[in-house]
Amino acid sequence: MKAVDATDREAQADNGVPASLLTIILDTNPHAWALLGDTLPLSKIVANLLVFINAHLAINNANKVAVVASHTQKAQWLYPSPHIPQDQANGNDIAMTDTAQGPPEDPNKYRTFAQIEHTLTTNLRNLISTTDPTDLINTPSTMTAGALTMALAHISKTALSAPTTTRGTTFNPSTGTGAFTTTDQSTSAPQGLTSRILIVSVSGDLSSQYIPMMNAIFAAQRLRCPVDVLKLAGDTVFLQQAADATGGIYLNLSAASSSDTDSSSDTGRNSAGILQHLLSAFLPDSTARQHLYLPGQTTAVDFRAACFCHRRIVDIGFVCSICLSIFCEPVGEEGTCLTCGTELGIGDYGKKPVVVRRKKKKRLPGEVGREGTPASGAGTPAYSG
Template structure:
């Protein structure tokens, strides 16, 4: 009766697909959306995007979503809404004097609960629309005149930081639970991932040559963390985002009809990393691997590269010094010198046998010119 039960029991763990974290970066450049207002206004694009987010959350109850806005001057969160510091929130709750009296302020705003709507759907819709309205209302004319591009590099960096934090929270505790053990477990190639993450960029802006260095740094960081970057290009042409998809294994899609945004989202970008292993993904075709020079921030086909820091220049520096690492460049004079044009030699025409010379006399040994004999 008191013997130890040595019966072997096999524990069958959870074998289903892991939950997926979808981080969406919306390009909210007012200049680009004004250009698309006739075919796809921003309000319609957001409505289609909310349907896509609801479909992602409905696939798995453990799925997560985060939405960032890549604006002209900065990148800001649309969902989840950043919480204020604890001290500021406590002061706002207890009154202006900051005294803790135990009372709770009663808000006059009606409740947003709707029994006919799934609560996660309602939370995403309410916070995203409210934060987007606040972002557009805070954008002044001076901000629009100062910059016509969008801050994609900052949005990518913020998304990668959020994904890294979410992976640490979802990972099981290893060792003593310190940062070194968690980082080692996350970098292990054989570790089972408890959360698959990906980034989707809804881009409408064009030139990003001025952000070449931070964008490439974000691409390499996503490649190391095995985070695919998907690009849905509605307008403009950006070669660096196409390189991001190629380096991270994401999907690059540039639809010819932007008004069919919802169909492109549901058919191409809804499957997560686990489902994509069993699907035939759309191909981006030929990838443009051109780079931007460090001196003028323009895309070049052929340039000069520093052998120390690998900086790219469209033309040799005037003082033969790399402006990035101050290394002395040894540019050959034959490269910088204007090439001289060498005149082309005239070829002598070969004389054919029996051909008359310019003087009119025939070549010796050949019959002279005369009438054609008439056969008898």
């Protein structure tokens, strides 16, 4: 009777798998998508991402998802849709809503899936239609660092309000593989929402965003949030470093076939398996990845940095001993750091050595010379014609 009586029921902790928050950063740079042409349209990537999001939500009823667009001039939320009330339009926090005018009723589709699809496609269509052509000329890059910062802020706020469970995972940087391993000390510790970020990138060089990218990478590492990267075109040094530092996966589809020199055709050939790459490589969360062999672990990471003066990626540079700023060339004649103003002692770097001409030794009469003949006291007779 005690097992049936509700008054004598013992409190039990939730020992289930914690909920997972997946934040997707979609690169919507019009320049990069225009270069891909008809081989890989943006609509096809969005359709594959929607299937991937549905699979993530179907694994656990408590799973959550968020999508951020990394555009040319700004980073904007695609899901949840930002809503600004009239009394909070003066710079306060923006309330997030899950719907945008409500999705059309479809009895053959799960309402949550239809809601996310309608909100994401509507906000993406509005973002592209409101893009000013002058902004595309002035800014050919994308705001990846800003989108990553917005994603980390959303993850931090969501994790504070999420319920905790008794199952936990900790990141072990000594493993070298970036896996999140469970330890005996963390098994009984309360663990809330597990979060991860997936960046779908098509843009190239991000050297102009070196400092904010490094700050975002360190923040993600502190939050124990893996940053996964799906590179559809080109290659980016800092996204490689972000995946390596946070224990994420870096998968470059454009480099999957090195025999083909045409990157656009290479991307088009690999685009047929984008959904397969998403489901096999990026669908497992941090808890499941420790039992799987993940792709991209054998890829060499490019650890080069960008200089603070010209934003160039350098192999060998000059580092300030005070603020650790990196420069691609000596900092002027005065030797002053451009970041902190410290006078740096470069020494004799760059100065040409002084070449001293060797004096010829005068040979004495009877001394054996280099040719092995003794020197005579008489001079060479002059020629008389």
